[in-house]
Amino acid sequence: MSSSPHDPSRRAAFAAVGAAGAGLVLTLPGCAKTPKDDDESQPDTTAVEDLMREHGILRRLIFVYRETAAMIRKAPTSLDLAALGQAAGLFRTFGEDYHERSLEEAHVFPMVKTSGGRASSLIDTLVAQHNRGRQITDFVAARAKVGSLGDSGPLADALESFARMYEIHSALEDTVVFEAWKALLGRKELNRWADIFEDIERATFKGDGFDLALEQVSSIEQRLGLGSLAAFTAPVPPAA
Ligand SMILES: [Fe+2]
Ligand SMILES: [Fe+2]
Numbered sequence: 427m428s429s430s431p432h433d434p435s436r437r438a439a440f441a442a443v444g445a446a447g448a449g450l451v452l453t454l455p456g457c458a459k460t461p462k463d464d465d466e467s468q469p470d471t472t473a474v475e476d477l478m479r480e481h482g483i484l485r486r487l488i489f490v491y492r493e494t495a496a497m498i499r500k501a502p503t504s505l506d507l508a509a510l511g512q513a514a515g516l517f518r519t520f521g522e523d524y525h526e527r528s529l530e531e532a533h534v535f536p537m538v539k540t541s542g543g544r545a546s547s548l549i550d551t552l553v554a555q556h557n558r559g560r561q562i563t564d565f566v567a568a569r570a571k572v573g574s575l576g577d578s579g580p581l582a583d584a585l586e587s588f589a590r591m592y593e594i595h596s597a598l599e600d601t602v603v604f605e606a607w608k609a610l611l612g613r614k615e616l617n618r619w620a621d622i623f624e625d626i627e628r629a630t631f632k633g634d635g636f637d638l639a640l641e642q643v644s645s646i647e648q649r650l651g652l653g654s655l656a657a658f659t660a661p662v663p664p665a666a
Contacts, residue, residue: 473619474604477534479636480525481596486643487517488589493652495585498578509649511570514563516646520639522563524630526556529623530599538606545606548598555595562588 490513497505531553539549562584569581608616627635647653 472608472613472616473623474608474616476620476623476636477525477529477604478600480520480529480639481600483636483639483643484517484521484525484592484596486647487513487521488592490643490646490650490652491585492589494650495582495589497650498575498582498585502575502578505575506649507570507573507575509646511567512642512649513646514566514570516639516642517559518563518567520635522556522560524627524635526559528626528630531556533619533622534603534607537610538603541606541610543606545603548603552595552599552603555591559588559592 490510494505494510494513535549535553539546565584566581566588569575575581611619631638644653
């Protein structure tokens with residue numbers, strides 16, 4: 427039996443320990459109990475959850491792209507181009523090579539494509555968008571490597587168009603494609619796929635790819651001055 431935290435029983439235990447560690451207590455009438463007391467009530471981490479939390483890393487990179495594009499348009503000389511290059515590199519290794527090619531294109535999409543309905547009709551476009559994303563990543567990485575912005579308009583345009591594409595791309599995967607895949611497989615099979623994905627992740631990154639990517643995206647955000655969540659709270663709107 428594997429001791430991986432992605433094993434169904436281990437995943438439930440990890441979720442419970444995490445919640446308890448965060449000081450969360452479930453209060454029921456007449457008693458107080460922690461999630462640790464009742465592991466069976468906790469949902470397992472499924473393969474779909476794994477895919478969606480990977481989208482979380484990619485959305486943070488997309489946020490970096492959007493903010494970087496705004497910086498380029500406003501004050502291009504202050505931009506840390508090397509940090510932008512690091513963001514493109516992480517999108518390549520974690521997003522394109524691992525999440526898109528090794529999981530979605532190799533396993534999820536072929537199954538969903540045969541299922542009919544809206545989800546299967548999206549697959550060709552999703553693959554075309556993966557390929558367009560790779561072209562944009564090549565372009566961003568090449569411009570970052572040069573080390574000076576030069577004509578900055580095309581770079582800002584590319585970052586914004588990538589962000590626009592990937593926001594709707596990942597949202598439709600989350601709400602339509604992964605739901606169709608989930609319906610095809612059922613809970614037990616999804617847990618088996620979580621273990622398969624875990625094996626692919628460990629073979630690809632020689633460790634926990636999600637944790638490594640999380641560390642890297644946090645470092646990129648810090649370097650670009652994007653590390654404070656509070657800085658992005660929207661201003662109070664004017665009186666109606
Ligand atoms: Fe995708
Ligand atoms: Fe995806």
